[in-house]
Amino acid sequence: MTVKVLFVCLGNICRSPTAHGVFQKMLADAGLGAEIEVDSAGTGDWHIGRSPDPRSQAAALSRNYDLSPLRARQVCLADFHEFDYILAMDKQNLTDLQAIRSDQAKCELALFLNYAANPTRCEVPDPYYGGERGFDEVLDLVEAAAAGLLAHICEHHALGKGAGL
Ligand code: 4NP
Numbered sequence: 001m002t003v004k005v006l007f008v009c010l011g012n013i014c015r016s017p018t019a020h021g022v023f024q025k026m027l028a029d030a031g032l033g034a035e036i037e038v039d040s041a042g043t044g045d046w047h048i049g050r051s052p053d054p055r056s057q058a059a060a061l062s063r064n065y066d067l068s069p070l071r072a073r074q075v076c077l078a079d080f081h082e083f084d085y086i087l088a089m090d091k092q093n094l095t096d097l098q099a100i101r102s103d104q105a106k107c108e109l110a111l112f113l114n115y116a117a118n119p120t121r122c123e124v125p126d127p128y129y130g131g132e133r134g135f136d137e138v139l140d141l142v143e144a145a146a147a148g149l150l151a152h153i154c155e156h157h158a159l160g161k162g163a164g165l
Contacts, residue, residue: 009089012042012072017052021065023146041075043096059135080105087112090123115148
């Protein structure tokens with residue numbers, strides 16, 4: 001069985017593609033790319049089809065994450081049936097997702113930073129209107145939560161044996 005993870009922010013051009021790229025590389029490094037699938041989406045529709053923000057791409061590339069193949073899309077009702085985990089970057093994203101979620105959907109819907117081992121905050125701040133430092137802060141928060149998420153999934157889905165996790 002494949003475990004499917006969807007990261008969601010507002011525009012799907014800064015925070016959730018960063019989480020997507022970081023988690024995807026973590027999975028590849030752990031040899032779990034076939035067992036755990038990852039995607040990202042936005043609650044908004046303004047940037048559908050666009051590449052991640054160049055500032056997010058540059059910050060990510062400086063840590064060896066390539067976000068260039070990713071394209072923005074909008075979250076949809078089918079996602080709640082397709083994915084096992086839908087993880088929101090901030091409380092507004094979570095509220096918006098709860099509003100469109102159907103009662104039958106059994107996926108885990110939560111704030112992404114809940115999975116950080118030692119969370120210093122509960123939301124990934126939107127870097128879009130800020131300076132360069134904001135994009136590095138997104139990466140710091142995302143890397144910590146992604147490590148915690150991977151450990152959680154391996155434990156709860158009996159994955160990662162022999163992968164050093
Ligand atoms: P994201 O950042 O939700 O992390 O992708 C944003 C991107 C674009 C806008 C807002 C936030 N916007 O207003 O266009």
